[in-house]
Amino acid sequence: MSDSSEDGAGEAGEGGTGSLGGGSSGEAWRGAEQMRDAFNEHVVDPARRAGEAMRASGERVAQNGSALGTTIIDQAEANAREAFAALRSAAGARDLTEVMRIQGEYLREQGQRSMEQAREIGQLIMQFGREAIQPTGRGEEPKREE
Numbered sequence: 001m002s003d004s005s006e007d008g009a010g011e012a013g014e015g016g017t018g019s020l021g022g023g024s025s026g027e028a029w030r031g032a033e034q035m036r037d038a039f040n041e042h043v044v045d046p047a048r049r050a051g052e053a054m055r056a057s058g059e060r061v062a063q064n065g066s067a068l069g070t071t072i073i074d075q076a077e078a079n080a081r082e083a084f085a086a087l088r089s090a091a092g093a094r095d096l097t098e099v100m101r102i103q104g105e106y107l108r109e110q111g112q113r114s115m116e117q118a119r120e121i122g123q124l125i126m127q128f129g130r131e132a133i134q135p136t137g138r139g140e141e142p143k144r145e146e
Contacts, residue, residue: 060131064131
């Protein structure tokens with residue numbers, strides 16, 4: 001028993017360590033590479049795609065907010081312009097009947113404008129809602145490529 005254990009120790013000490021160690025080292029490197037590739041594929045890449053989707057979504061939200069703000073400002077400007085036009089007309093009116101007619105026209109037109117503006121804002125918000133859903137759809141595209 002002592003002879004065989006000494007022989008085994010001798011082989012491992014002389015040439016065995018180099019050949020076994022080299023094989024184990026190569027297998028360990030391959031295993032580590034496989035683990036790294038699997039980690040990248042299952043953790044890093046999906047996290048990167050999610051981060052990119054969130055960044056794109058954030059940019060889209062900022063753009064949409066800017067577009068919505070610009071639209072509201074444009075609408076307010078148009079409303080103010082129309083209000084001042086009606087005031088100028090009323091200031092030049094000859095009698096109370098003409099002032100009442102100008103005021104009635106302004107109110108009727110402003111009601112129509114308000115309806116159109118509300119519809120425009122509603123359509124923008126619906127469009128933004130549809131776009132907000134798109135990053136989820138884009139996140140699925142890489143899954144089809146795999």
